Amino acid sequence: MASLDPMEHAKGLIEKVMETATIRSILKFNVLQALPVNGTTSIQDLSKSTNVQASLLERLLRLAAGEGFLLQTNQNEFGHTAISKAYLTPIGDFFSMSYDESMSPMFKFPEYIDARSVREEPSSPTHNPYSWAWGQEGKTSFEVVAAQPERLQAFQRGLGALARGDPITGFYDFDKLDTPEDRAILIDVGGGHGQFIGSIVAAHTKLDPSKMILQDRPETIEIARKREFLPAQVKTVAHDFFTEQPVKAARAYCLRKVTHDWSDEDVVKILKNLAGAMAKDSKLLLVDVLVPTRVDTHEGRTAAWMDIALMPVGGKERTKEMFEDVLDKAGLQLDKIYPAPHSEQAIVEASLKGR
Numbered sequence: 001m002a003s004l005d006p007m008e009h010a011k012g013l014i015e016k017v018m019e020t021a022t023i024r025s026i027l028k029f030n031v032l033q034a035l036p037v038n039g040t041t042s043i044q045d046l047s048k049s050t051n052v053q054a055s056l057l058e059r060l061l062r063l064a065a066g067e068g069f070l071l072q073t074n075q076n077e078f079g080h081t082a083i084s085k086a087y088l089t090p091i092g093d094f095f096s097m098s099y100d101e102s103m104s105p106m107f108k109f110p111e112y113i114d115a116r117s118v119r120e121e122p123s124s125p126t127h128n129p130y131s132w133a134w135g136q137e138g139k140t141s142f143e144v145v146a147a148q149p150e151r152l153q154a155f156q157r158g159l160g161a162l163a164r165g166d167p168i169t170g171f172y173d174f175d176k177l178d179t180p181e182d183r184a185i186l187i188d189v190g191g192g193h194g195q196f197i198g199s200i201v202a203a204h205t206k207l208d209p210s211k212m213i214l215q216d217r218p219e220t221i222e223i224a225r226k227r228e229f230l231p232a233q234v235k236t237v238a239h240d241f242f243t244e245q246p247v248k249a250a251r252a253y254c255l256r257k258v259t260h261d262w263s264d265e266d267v268v269k270i271l272k273n274l275a276g277a278m279a280k281d282s283k284l285l286l287v288d289v290l291v292p293t294r295v296d297t298h299e300g301r302t303a304a305w306m307d308i309a310l311m312p313v314g315g316k317e318r319t320k321e322m323f324e325d326v327l328d329k330a331g332l333q334l335d336k337i338y339p340a341p342h343s344e345q346a347i348v349e350a351s352l353k354g355r
């Protein structure tokens with residue numbers, strides 16, 4: 001294969017950024033809702049229905065059509081493609097949430113390097129490229145989002161869309177957590193809206209959902225209680241995972257897509273709170289991306305960009321060795337890794353050290 005001309009490479013990067021920002025703007029203007037499900041419509045009609053200047057729309061839609069995101073039949077007529085229609089589903093929420101909460105602050109990272117004389121990876125949850133870019137230093141990304149109900153909804157919808165694409169069951173034997181004893185089977189710590197527990201309950205019918213608990217920040221628990229994903233019998237509790245875990249000796253504690261939001265130091269604090277509640281036979285399940293130590297053009301690139309996407313909030317995706325390190329510092333040991341099929345996700349199973 002002929003190697004890419006370096007100037008073409010640079011132009012290709014610029015093109016992707018322009019296309020990405022253009023699609024985000026098109027979504028912001030609700031253009032996709034204004035396009036007919038079938039057929040095309042004129043820029044003038046779109047301008048009326050979206051209340052956006054026709055010449056601005058024309059420039060945005062021209063690039064979007066040129067990149068294959070929209071259909072253009074003549075200079076003035078635009079319609080949907082299968083891809084743009086898919087952005088009317090939660091895939092669009094995922095893209096917009098990623099743009100606003102991750103791409104946008106990461107885009108400003110080079111500016112942040114100068115502004116804060118950065119020479120180390122961001123690790124503070126409150127003073128990082130995200131809080132700096134949004135003028136909210138001193139707050140975590142969760143606090144920033146929680147202060148704006150619409151943004152919180154969009155954030156959670158976006159995460160929900162991402163989570164739906166990830167395999168949850170079929171590669172870990174959750175049935176082995178069952179117990180006749182009077183103790184919880186599973187505590188989903190920082191469990192969001194409950195997609196994880198919802199999928200497990202649906203696939204593992206012998207597990208009693210009333211012995212499962214979803215914990216999260218109060219504003220997220222409020223949304224989870226609408227039970228879009230969470231089965232009726234599962235208990236919900238507002239709990240801060242930086243404080244003592246109130247449910248002792250559960251068969252398993254799970255952190256799904258949680259450790260990747262935090263620095264090693266904070267992850268160790270979260271894990272120590274769980275270790276303090278665990279019994280000898282309790283399992284800790286860390287469900288997250290597993291980064292390979294070497295990434296090439298075929299393998300591991302998704303894990304590598306997901307890791308960078310978390311840099312603005314001071315988080316990171318981890319390799320096996322990095323998981324072993326934080327577990328060890330919290331008095332835990334890595335027992336086994338269960339990689340999810342066709343995905344960069346894995347379940348890292350751990351237990352109390354020397355049990």
Ligand SMILES: C[S@@+](CC[C@H](N)C(=O)[O-])C[C@H]1O[C@@H](n2cnc3c(N)ncnc32)[C@H](O)[C@@H]1O
Pocket residue numbers: 142159160163189190191192193195196215216217220239240241242255256257258261
């Ligand atoms: C990336 S989301 C993952 C949600 C869910 N586990 C999933 O897999 O979809 C991280 C979750 O951590 C929660 N969270 C953040 N800080 C928390 C804290 N101090 N205590 C408890 N939950 C927290 C957020 O509200 C959010 O639901």
